[in-house]
Amino acid sequence: MSNQEKPMSQRLTDVVVAADNLTQTVQDKIGNIDATVAAKSAEVDQKIASAETEFNNWKNSIVETINGLNVTKVGNEKHFSFERILSAGGYTREADGSDADYPYCANPQPPYYINMLEFKSGTNHLTYGDYGDYFKIEFMMCHRGMFATEGYTDHLIFTGTSYQDSVACQLEVKKIANDSSLSVFISEPNNLEKEIPLTNAMEGTILPVSYRSIGQGYNQGFARVSLKIDTRPHCGSTRAISVDTKYTSHLGQPAVNYITQEKPTWEQ
Numbered sequence: 001m002s003n004q005e006k007p008m009s010q011r012l013t014d015v016v017v018a019a020d021n022l023t024q025t026v027q028d029k030i031g032n033i034d035a036t037v038a039a040k041s042a043e044v045d046q047k048i049a050s051a052e053t054e055f056n057n058w059k060n061s062i063v064e065t066i067n068g069l070n071v072t073k074v075g076n077e078k079h080f081s082f083e084r085i086l087s088a089g090g091y092t093r094e095a096d097g098s099d100a101d102y103p104y105c106a107n108p109q110p111p112y113y114i115n116m117l118e119f120k121s122g123t124n125h126l127t128y129g130d131y132g133d134y135f136k137i138e139f140m141m142c143h144r145g146m147f148a149t150e151g152y153t154d155h156l157i158f159t160g161t162s163y164q165d166s167v168a169c170q171l172e173v174k175k176i177a178n179d180s181s182l183s184v185f186i187s188e189p190n191n192l193e194k195e196i197p198l199t200n201a202m203e204g205t206i207l208p209v210s211y212r213s214i215g216q217g218y219n220q221g222f223a224r225v226s227l228k229i230d231t232r233p234h235c236g237s238t239r240a241i242s243v244d245t246k247y248t249s250h251l252g253q254p255a256v257n258y259i260t261q262e263k264p265t266w267e268q
Contacts, residue, residue, distance in 0.1 A: 067258070089106060090106035131164075142240060176198050179199040
């Protein structure tokens with residue numbers, strides 16, 4: 001029977017059936033598209049996750065966070081840096097500060113200790129590094145970025161070695177702001193703690209410094225490259241410090257307390 005010979009009701013039924021079939025075909029196509037998109041999305045997600053894993057593995061091979069600082073590794077050399085503002089205690093015009101030596105200091109601060117690098121020895125590590133291990137540290141301090149202004153600038157460069165039972169360096173004194181703010185600080189097992197004041201007269205000189213002298217044991221705690229800073233001479237003008245450190249010893253690291261107002265000791 002031709003379509004024309006069919007009753008109207010039959011023709012309408014055929015149209016509905018055809019429409020349903022077309023709708024199902026469209027739904028099937030949509031389902032196929034959705035499945036393809038989902039599969040591709042899963043593939044893309046997997047590739048992204050794999051790429052992130054590869055990136056993190058690569059990053060971890062060159063960047064490690066130690067005591068809150070990122071340490072980058074290039075070959076055998078490791079590097080980290082940090083910056084900080086040190087309080088100078090404020091200024092009082094009335095000269096009624098609590099410290100008779102610095103009456104214009106409104107709130108005199110105790111000294112700061114800057115532990116720029118530390119080496120940890122112990123029962124499993126009987127040296128501070130391997131033969132040939134070295135370190136280089138650059139220290140800068142000034143007020144308001146006035147690095148070219150006399151009386152506001154401190155600039156030091158430490159170049160040294162760290163292996164067997166010794167940590168020692170040659171300290172290049174580039175610039176000193178005044179005679180009473182900055183000192184080398186040394187804590188060792190068998191010697192009294194020591195401070196070496198850095199003065200204007202030392203500018204342009206190279207100073208030998210042993211932060212851990214030989215003959216004090218191969219498993220005697222920490223050896224630290226440290227400075228002591230007294231901000232009272234700068235009352236009213238805060239000090240900004242920056243430290244840039246490179247080293248090779250596998251026993252070197254940023255100090256836990258790299259900026260502190262507690263005196264560091266070799267035991268801890």
